[in-house]
Amino acid sequence: MKKKLIAALLVAAMSVSVLAGCGDSKKESTKTGSDNKTSASADAKGDKADDKEDDKSGDDTASGEDVTLKLFSNLPDRKNGQGLVEQMIIDEYMEANPNVKIEVEALDEEAYKTKFKAYAMDGMPDVVSIWGQPSFLDEVLDAGVLAELNEGDYADYKFISGSLEGFKKDGKLYGLPRNTDIMLIYYNQKMFEDNSWEVPSTYEDLMTLCGTIKDAGITPIAMDGGDGWPMACFLTDLLVKVAGTEHSNIISNAISTGDFSAPELKTATQLLVDSAAAGMFQTGYDSQDYGTTQNLFTNGQAAMYCMGSWDSSMALNEDISEEIRTNIRAFTMPVVKDGKGGANDIAAWNGGGYAVSANSAVKDEAIKFLNFMYQPDKLSKYGWENGVGMSAQDQSEYMTGNETELQKQIIEILNKATSVSGTPINDCGPSAFKTAIESEIQGVSNGSTSVDDFLTTIGAACK
């Protein structure tokens, strides 16, 4: 009898432990949601609370009941740059709407894109960061996970003309752009003046200048080659200078046919290869990441740094020594010999932005928050005041006259632009193409793959 009892107890204990493993976290998260109803601070944490729990709160939005909005962001640094701007707006929204709690989950770009896909399979957060580029958006829109937005609502939001195009499919709008990104070559003005170096006006001058800088024992251009995409942006910039306004047709033809043998593509790639071979970039550029590369420039070990305008917040970053941050200036890719692109044909695009999940239980509140973010005096204004580069909306009325020299230079570059490139080459095709070009460009730039092989391989990834 005693043994039977022990046996029965063992069976029961085992069953409980097995069933406990199959437990649901819904109850717990419901509790958490209601406990935090007065909280006014958004936590950047990986909250996996179930969507369904929000169903109720979403339905009750109108009556001022508690709503929890989940924002999934690609800006993990909440104290600087764009992450700070995003957080400022979130805090402001929660203050204005005490019944709304916004939970932020922020990851680095690569981790973000991976988790975005996992979310796409099983319940997206309510508001998400997206990229208005085919390499990211095509598959996402095909899967139907983003909510359609009413374009008419944004007539007064002062979006720069054409900036919404990348976020549309079949004429329907699915997201809003956050930035206007310009590809720049930042330089250390003081270092240039001390050494009597001039800002180059042609690519040949740039090559000569890099030779001089290298001879002086300094890295000419800090390049984040470990990630692949900055070099692809550099290649886009070169292609703009080689092919002029024709470049976008060349890229779209190449991607649709998988044939990258156009002479302009070859010339631009060859220029990149020759530049790397001549020592334009730091030793080991093809394996170094974003942070390491930026540090080379901000520590004064590199004279120039090739990156987008989003990094112009370096001029306001107090972690960078004053001597360097106040002397950061920028120029765009100089013209190439016999190239069709002029000095004012620039590589620029509207990349990152936000969208609302199609299956969000609190879709109305999410769209309300999205619209709040894009009120011209929010993302645009705060972004400008915090020096995070150009927004996708007209910022002219927020000029204070106290802009950094770098900001003024960037406005001038944009104002003078005769044409902008649109999406950089790596983001023009499907994501398989993006992965291929960002990996293969390392091999071609360091000379281990020939230009022809490179163009053939990336072509194959389009098919």
Place this chain on the structure above:
Amino acid sequence: MKKLYSNKWVIFTLVLPGVLVFLFAILAPICLSVYYGFTDYSGMGEARFVGLDNYVKLFHDPAFGRSLLNSLLLAIGFICIQHPLAMIVAAVLDKLQGKAEGVFRCIYFIPNVISVAVIAYLWKFIYNPDFGLLNNVLKVFGFEGQVNWLSQENAIWSVLVVLIWHGFGWGMLIYYTGIKNIDPVLYEAASIDGAGWWTTFSRITLPLMKPVIMINVTMAIISALKQMETVYLLTNGGPANSTQFAANYLYQQAFKAFKYGYGNAIGVVFIIICVAVTVLLNTVFRDKQEA
């Protein structure tokens, strides 16, 4: 107690959790992988059946070939460099006795305790051509110029050094435990008979360590095949796939390139290779044991 274990319900409940874990966490995902391997699923939306397309592509994919070659190199590195060293160190530790034995055992095991992320970043800094430790040490010895340790030609060797160094502690600890289990009477008898250290090592230590060596070698080969996290954090397979490993390539294809179907095909081939290697090793070792 004996009667308790003959109760079918007790047996059932004790076995059930393991069976459930195997069914839902191992078998079901493998079956799903096999299914998705025959589709062009992007991870979102609809999956279309494409037959053997993914597998045909895979066998012509130079990056996958490279990743298998790198796994092979790593396995050779483990067996020919890491394990002989680990065994010698274990034998020396055993002879040290006293406090020194514990101290050195700890020191050699430290790399295993540190998180992989920290290890990867630590070595990233050590290898940095501009401010890295290695190049600065070389400078002290009068070497001019910068060595690019993570260049396309050097990267795989640099990565192998990190992996071999990182896994050394485990190998050493297992050998050390094996050596400790050898009856000291045998050594005493050998020393009475006038056997030197080499004779003792080759005639007593080595033969009695055979089962431990077999386990260690099998584990080393499987861990070489499964290598992912250190490589992902250190080079992410670059430059240009030169340090690519199968698991990392699978991840890139499935989650970065949105080729979920292709990623699953890689997974299936990967499982087949792992199972084949394990069976092969077991057969080889069984034959030896019987011999």
